[in-house]
Amino acid sequence: MEQFITEHLDDVLEDLRRIVHCETPSQDKTLLDAGLAEIRALACERLGEPAHEARTPGGAFGDVLELRWPGSSVEAEQPVTSVCHYDTVWPAGTLSVWPMSIEGDRLTGPGVLDMKFGIVQTLWAVRALRSAGIPHAPLRLLLTGDEEIGSVAGRPVIEAAAADSRVTLVPEPSASGQPKDRRKGMVFADVTVHGVEAHAGLEPENGASAVHALAVLVPQIVALAAPERGTTVNVGTLQGGTGRNVVAGQAQCLVDVRVTETAEQERVADALRALSLPEPYRSDERLRLELDVDANRPPMNPTPASEAAMAQLKQVAAALGRELAPRMVGGASDANFISALGLPVLDGLGAVGEGPHAWHEHILISGIAPQTALLAGMLTE
Numbered sequence: 138m139e140q141f142i143t144e145h146l147d148d149v150l151e152d153l154r155r156i157v158h159c160e161t162p163s164q165d166k167t168l169l170d171a172g173l174a175e176i177r178a179l180a181c182e183r184l185g186e187p188a189h190e191a192r193t194p195g196g197a198f199g200d201v202l203e204l205r206w207p208g209s210s211v212e213a214e215q216p217v218t219s220v221c222h223y224d225t226v227w228p229a230g231t232l233s234v235w236p237m238s239i240e241g242d243r244l245t246g247p248g249v250l251d252m253k254f255g256i257v258q259t260l261w262a263v264r265a266l267r268s269a270g271i272p273h274a275p276l277r278l279l280l281t282g283d284e285e286i287g288s289v290a291g292r293p294v295i296e297a298a299a300a301d302s303r304v305t306l307v308p309e310p311s312a313s314g315q316p317k318d319r320r321k322g323m324v325f326a327d328v329t330v331h332g333v334e335a336h337a338g339l340e341p342e343n344g345a346s347a348v349h350a351l352a353v354l355v356p357q358i359v360a361l362a363a364p365e366r367g368t369t370v371n372v373g374t375l376q377g378g379t380g381r382n383v384v385a386g387q388a389q390c391l392v393d394v395r396v397t398e399t400a401e402q403e404r405v406a407d408a409l410r411a412l413s414l415p416e417p418y419r420s421d422e423r424l425r426l427e428l429d430v431d432a433n434r435p436p437m438n439p440t441p442a443s444e445a446a447m448a449q450l451k452q453v454a455a456a457l458g459r460e461l462a463p464r465m466v467g468g469a470s471d472a473n474f475i476s477a478l479g480l481p482v483l484d485g486l487g488a489v490g491e492g493p494h495a496w497h498e499h500i501l502i503s504g505i506a507p508q509t510a511l512l513a514g515m516l517t518e
């Protein structure tokens with residue numbers, strides 16, 4: 138497997154360049170559609186016309202495209218699903234200042250690690266199996282376009298596909314070549330206070346300061362953290378007001394909470410939804426608190442189904458001379474949804490690299506063949 142990929146490395150890199158050079162920011166439906174068309178074309182060139190194809194419109198979000206190719210045996214059997222998101226966090230125009238480039242072992246470009254390599258990796262894993270004549274399961278490639286903004290459109294399709302799969306593989310970035318078996322869950326909150334503006338010198342009594350009110354809420358929010366249970370709270374932005382001499386008419390903070398336990402996710406989400414202004418702000422009718430709380434992805438913890446899949450992955454790795462030690466990470470992925478349903482899922486099977494969502498995002502070229510071989514091993518019968 139590895140040798141096949143190494144021999145075809147130039148083609149693999151060219152495929153990666155082809156789809157990295159289609160910008161696919163999560164919020165731009167036109168670019169997402171164009172990028173998905175390019176990925177579909179690439180997949181068909183590499184694996185042939187799919188036996189089955191289904192497209193689920195995403196509305197304002199990226200569409201979900203399901204492509205299926207048969208396995209080597211004629212008997213109908215459950216497919217192995219590879220879930221890949223084709224959206225990235227990088228805005229349109231990023232490529233003009235940051236095209237894909239290679240320096241030594243490092244390959245950089247917007248979205249190479251998270252997770253365009255995972256798409257190319259899936260295609261080449263099947264090519265490697267076919268070329269070696271190794272029997273493999275049917276492949277379902279599920280391409281989603283809104284993972285970076287919560288998988289609103291992707292989630293139901295992903296969950297249905299995972300329920301009809303032998304195992305679901307998620308080639309999101311690996312942890313230095315290691316899979317990820319635990320991920321934190323998340324709660325996002327937008328906390329906004331609406332007040333009344335007034336001149337701070339001439340008539341402050343006619344104003345009701347949203348900044349003052351929000352400022353006293355922030356410590357309450359921060360106090361929801363419970364590090365001993367793995368729950369962290371970050372008030373990432375705090376904005377409000379228009380000028381020094383103006384009583385602030387509006388203030389807002391954006392809150393990011395990570396949890397390792399489902400009970401903690403519920404506790405924090407409930408507490409955030411129950412936030413209220415303390416006195417004297419509470420009785421000031423000119424002030425209004427607006428809360429938008431989203432307990433999006435549940436935490437991912439090992440289940441019997443995913444532990445069985447992990448045992449199989451470890452066997453595949455051992456045959457490749459590797460020893461796997463799954464890692465826990467803070468970031469969430471679509472695997473969180475699948476795991477919460479008790480379905481078998483393996484996450485973090487993708488590129489070796491660093492800097493997802495950051496300007497130093499890169500993958501290591503030396504990791505391409507080993508990671509592709511690992512993925513291929515999970516597709517064998």
Ligand SMILES: [Zn+2]
Nearest residue numbers: 251252284309
């Ligand atoms: Zn990702």
